[in-house]
Amino acid sequence: MDVSLPTTPAAEALALRYGPDAVPAAGPWNEHIALLLTHRSVRGYRPDALPAGTLETLIAAAQSAATSSNLQTWSVIAVTDSDKKAALAKLANNQKHIEQCPLFLIWVADISRNQRLGQQEGVTLEVMPYLETFLVAAIDAALAAQNATVAAESLGLSCVYIGALRNQPQEVAKVVNLPSGTFGVFGMCVGYATEAALGEVKPRLPQEVIVHHEAYRVPDDEAQRRSAYDGLIGGFSARNEMATDTWTKRVIGRMGKLAALSGRDKLVATLHAMGFELK
Structure with missing residues (x-):
């Protein structure tokens, strides 16, 4: 290897x-x-097994990420069972790469562990119901996952994040037995990319669009810069046999209609039902 x-x-x-x-x-x-x-997102995996100890290495990297006040309000579910991966793929818009990859990780915003700590110590943790607590847990999970991604790629592995787990989070929770006070923020495929799936690096917006010095400032030529980037993305899509589209159309397609959220417009109610009060 x-x-x-x-x-x-x-x-x-x-x-x-x-x-x-x-x-x-x-x-x-x-x-x-x-x-x-x-880095590039990979959506096609060989069936090759991962080397022994790979999961432990990735989790060690993940746990080395920053965590707010060392609260460590995240967990991860490692899924290798083919039936569970098939069930999760079905819940995530039938993304077949979830079934293909040898390791599927569900990154969890987890306040349940600290809730249990409070119960065991006989202490009411007053901040638990607040939005800030959920936000900290979700950010912690994301930081940990990104560390794991970088570690995986350094080992010659590939990854892709699966946000579609949030389409039906309560059903996902049933598949992997998540308790109240936990929420699958996203999934992640890990494995060896097929040659066809590796693809090229996808261009990003110019740094001048993203970086603001001292204060936020909308550039006068923002529309022109966006048009130039649209051309770059269109070429990328054509070369990689993707639906030829511009970044502008992509944003409008994903953010212009509630239907594009695939049920995630109800997330606040869902989070309440899963043990997050979000005051």
């Missing part, structure tokens, strides 16, 4: 990430940064 890190020169890696016309100035560089810039 080849676990060597990418050695892509900075200029080349930045051009792949931003396109040739929006390459930012190259700064300090190392193999770790090169690895980060090669």
Whole structure:
């Protein structure tokens, strides 16, 4: 197994990430940064088993992420059972890569462990019902998952996040026996990519659109910059045999109609039912 890190020169890696016309100035560089810039979502996996101890390594990396006040309000469910993966795939719009990957991780916002701590110590934890507590747990889970992704990619593995688990979170909870006070924030496929699925690095918005110095400022030429990025994404889609589309149309398609939320417009009520009061 080849676990060597990418050695892509900075200029080349930045051009792949931003396109040739929006390459930012190259700064300090190392193999770790090169690895980060090669990230791409992978939706096709070989059936190859992962090396022994891979899960433990990924979780050690995940637990090394920042966690607010060391509260550690997240958990993860490691799923390898084919029947459970099939059930989860069905709940997530039939995404077949959930069934293909040898390891599927569900990253959980988990206040239940600390709720039990309070009960065992006979203490009322007054902050538990508040939105901030759920937000901390969701952010903790996301930070941990990203650490795990970087670790996996450094080992020659590929990943893709599965936000569609939030379409039917209560049904997901039944599949993996989540208690009250827990919520599957997203899933993650982990495995070896098929050659066809690896694809190229997807360009991102230019840094000038994302970075604001000292204060937020909307650029006068925002529409023109967006148009240029639309062209870049259109080319990417065509080369990778994806539905040719612009970023503008993608945003409108995903955010223009409630139907695009696939049931997630009811998340507040769902979270209440799953033990998060969200005051």
